[in-house]
Amino acid sequence: MNYDIKDINLAPGGKRRIEWANNDMPVLSQIRARFEKEKPLKGMKMSACLHVTAETANLVRTLQAGGADIVLCASNPLSTQDDVSASLVKDYGISVFAIKGEDNKTYYKHITSALDHKPTVTMDDGADLVSAIHKERKDLIPQLCGSMEETTTGVIRLKAMEKDGSLKIPVIAVNNADTKHLFDNRYGTGQSTIDGIIRATSLLLAGRTVVVAGYGWCGKGFAMRAKGMGAHVVVTEINPIRSLEAAMDGFMVMPMLEAARVGDVFCTLTGNLHVIRKEHFEIMKNGAIVCNSGHFNVELDIGALEALSTSVNKDVRNGVDQYMLRNNKSIYLLGEGRLINLAAAEGHPACVMDMSFATQALATEYAVKNKGKLVPKVYDVPKEIDQWVANLKLKSMGISIDTLTKEQEKYLASWEEGT
Structure with missing residues (x-):
């Protein structure tokens, strides 16, 4: 297994941090349990360019549980938690290319390493992977069934690519999902x-x-x-x-x-x-x-x-x-x-990343299941995924909500009844 991290001996601290975050990520845990049984990502080679944090580690574990062969690199030179990188390599067998404080040359070398994995699906936090594919690794485009984008900045870049006809792969704008931007952001x-x-x-x-x-x-x-x-x-x-x-x-x-x-x-x-x-x-x-x-x-x-x-x-x-x-x-x-x-801190609390990463995982499953059916454009996350994640999150918080009565459903579906 190839990897480039600061120090493998930091793994014990990283594992504790990953497990602590997992305690507050019940929705993603449920998805991981289903993925473990169904293996919806079996045979997929994934490259992910994300903030290497404890919360991200639990997303990567979920994708791995779904059958994906995944490689992770950093999406920001200062966001990597080195102990988490070490634990992902040592405890979970995941190739990681990320070192906190890495210089610009190393950052892009790590992106190249992630793309050398020859992915069939990618995941981005700022569109650096997709950008590198379109500029330097066009050979990968034919085999890619899609990419997920996590950030507002990345979606802006991808929309610009779509507008001028440069985008050659389908991308799902996870950032635009209500369960992402309304809460995570x-x-x-x-x-x-x-x-x-x-x-x-x-x-x-x-x-x-x-x-x-x-x-x-x-x-x-x-x-x-x-x-x-x-x-x-x-x-x-x-x-x-x-x-x-x-x-x-x-x-x-x-x-x-x-x-x-x-x-x-x-x-x-x-x-x-x-x-x-x-x-x-x-x-x-x-x-x-x-x-x-x-x-x-x-x-x-x-x-x-x-x-x-x-x-x-x-x-x-x-x-x-x-x-x-x-x-x-x-x-x-x-x-x-x-x-x-x-x-200077540890990024978003695990509780809110639970929703974002649950949506990420399900959007990846959607892209894989619809391989060959999606054209090169920026897609929103299907509403049923958003609703499912929101309902599960409410349930995990012990919150119940109302449902429509038959009379109310009929009223909302009708144009004939007025005041």
Whole structure:
């Protein structure tokens, strides 16, 4: 078995972490039990490019239980939990190519290693595998029955590929499932981003002005949690509907050029490029803290920050770099601008990833069962999968809901009855 990890001897700690996460992932556990019996993925070679965390490990175990021959690589250089990588290799016999802090060259070498597995189905967290296949490994396209995409950023990239005719394989946008973005993005990102910022800085958010760039589901979750911690929250947006929603949710809304003057803590959650730029860094307060919780660190123009600086003090705290600007002010960058919830914390709680990864597993089963029937485009997750996962999650939480009576079903199906 090929693999490239930090240290195989870290496995015992990783196994404990995986088992702890599994305790709070009852829906995925039920799917794993069924997969173990039915083997719906038998004969499939899978390559997955995901955040290598304890929660991801339980997804990979589920896919393996379903019969898949799976290889895992990291989707972010700073999100890997090295003890989890070690346990996946030693305890579960899964090839992993991921080392926390790996440089850019190693990151792409690991993606190449995952593709050398010659997958028939892939799973992405940011579309790096699919992108590499279309640019450098077109030989793999004929054998691929589909790919799953977990992130908003990845879906944006894939939709762009579909629009210009570049997409050559079917992709299921798992991120667009209600059981993913309504919960994982809002509650998972909301809580874990706060967690990452506080772990990195030990900052009291109460009374501070927190600037949230982007009011999609991730931005909404983070803004909600920051407000709950007592922060004054400012939202910056380009979308008028979302801006209006943020205002009606009780947040101040203004352009980043105005927010840059008043913010104490800045976090980007947009999926776009250079959301915080040179002109913003120049007018920030002395001691402003800047971080990103979007998928790629390009949301922050780190090159511009470096150009404005006379010096950089690395790791003034773990994962905190101090940039000394020419105007005698300093700006603190967290986690090298990468996903702060994974660079400085442990990512989303297992409870919320239970739904996302249950949907991932079932979407993979759907793609395999429909091999040859799906054309090269971006598909939404079938609604019946969403509903099934939601019902199971409710059951695991001990929550019951109402069902329609026959009379109500008839009324909703009829156009003849009015008031």
